């Protein structure tokens with residue numbers, strides 16, 4: 001794959017083979033990487049009689065990306081440490097969320113990983129933080145005076161974080177049924193976005209400084225009560241003559257499973273000076289009508305609005321900022337304006353920043369490539385390391 005004597009970077013993937021191979025074709029091979037995508041091939045590939053594995057005189061850096069259910073993380077790392085860690089370059093391991101089911105199992109995961117790795121070799125990632133519009137969130141806030149100025153309970157009435165998928169579990173029950181939608185999506189993807197959205201200005205753009213500010217947001221959060229949350233599980237249904245299975249019809253799910261596939265958290269409050277009294281609403285579900293992920297920021301009504309009577313039936317419509325992470329990435333601000341012509345009739349329009357559908361779906365590849373190539377290419381907000389705060393669902 002690469003000329004003898006040169007440095008190579010190798011990627012060991014466990015799980016989701018197709019994704020890894022797809023990425024390797026598009027990005028990694030161009031950069032002279034080798035992808036070893038099946039954990040069970042490691043033995044044959046690396047355990048060479050001279051004990052040098054695939055190094056054979058070359059400096060080899062190795063990155064392992066664990067796209068397997070969390071209950072096999074440690075076995076895979078143990079196996080890789082025996083057979084495939086680099087002998088003369090660096091070895092890095094990417095671990096995907098969720099990092100345990102609660103604080104205790106999260107700490108146990110870290111303890112176990114550290115039997116084989118130093119902390120700076122472990123990269124805990126949440127691929128939502130690599131999505132273009134999530135990365136853009138802090139740029140939007142901290143480089144535009146107009147937004148940061150409005151970013152508080154004084155002007156914002158509520159914030160909604162919404163994730164929906166229009167397909168069900170599709171054979172992923174071995175992982176998903178142990179975690180459910182709260183641990184799969186809310187406790188990580190949505191909570192990370194919330195923390196980025198709500199944090200104070202970090203001291204710098206260094207990962208550690210951003211993480212510190214996010215942790216402060218989480219520590220100010222009032223714990224949710226059971227009564228604040230609605231959960232559900234999707235049933236079978238028929239649409240346009242096609243029938244779709246229920247969650248428990250999936251072969252990888254026990255037929256008496258009560259694991260939630262939908263959850264809505266009515267109101268999460270951040271008890272600090274900036275956000276006191278502003279409800280953050282979270283909603284996440286599988287097998288819903290649409291696929292999408294968005295942040296909706298609803299602003300307060302204009303006090304004593306002069307034009308109240310000109311709005312027609314829907315009185316005094318407040319502004320709304322929508323950050324649509326997917327599909328069809330966009331940021332738009334709903335504003336009120338006058339319909340051109342005689343008289344004063346008002347209408348709602350979107351001030352619209354619509355992204356071209358260019359290379360926006362690369363979040364995961366971008367993160368892996370950043371970890372592989374050079375630390376400085378990883379967006380500072382995306383890697384959650386051991387000092388990240390773990391929040392019990």
Ligand SMILES: NC(=O)C1=CN([C@@H]2O[C@H](COP(=O)(O)OP(=O)(O)OC[C@H]3O[C@@H](n4cnc5c(N)ncnc54)[C@H](OP(=O)(O)O)[C@@H]3O)[C@@H](O)[C@H]2O)C=CC1
Pocket residue numbers: 014015016017066067068069070072096097098127171172173174175176
């Ligand atoms: N699916 C997604 O879109 C995303 C998933 N993730 C994270 O990735 C991780 C895995 O999720 P997902 O890919 O959905 O899970 P899956 O249930 O689809 O499992 C992934 C792979 O793990 C392998 N696997 C399962 N059990 C074992 C085992 N006991 N020993 C060895 N290999 C095993 C399977 O390989 P084989 O088929 O060869 O048995 C399977 O292809 C989770 O941490 C999840 O949070 C993160 C972001 C997105």
Ligand SMILES: O=C1O[C@H](COP(=O)(O)O)[C@@H](O)[C@H](O)[C@H]1O
Pocket residue numbers: 165184185293
């Ligand atoms: O982490 C996960 O994310 C996917 C959704 O990711 P997306 O980038 O396609 O929106 C979700 O399907 C999966 O359950 C979860 O583990």
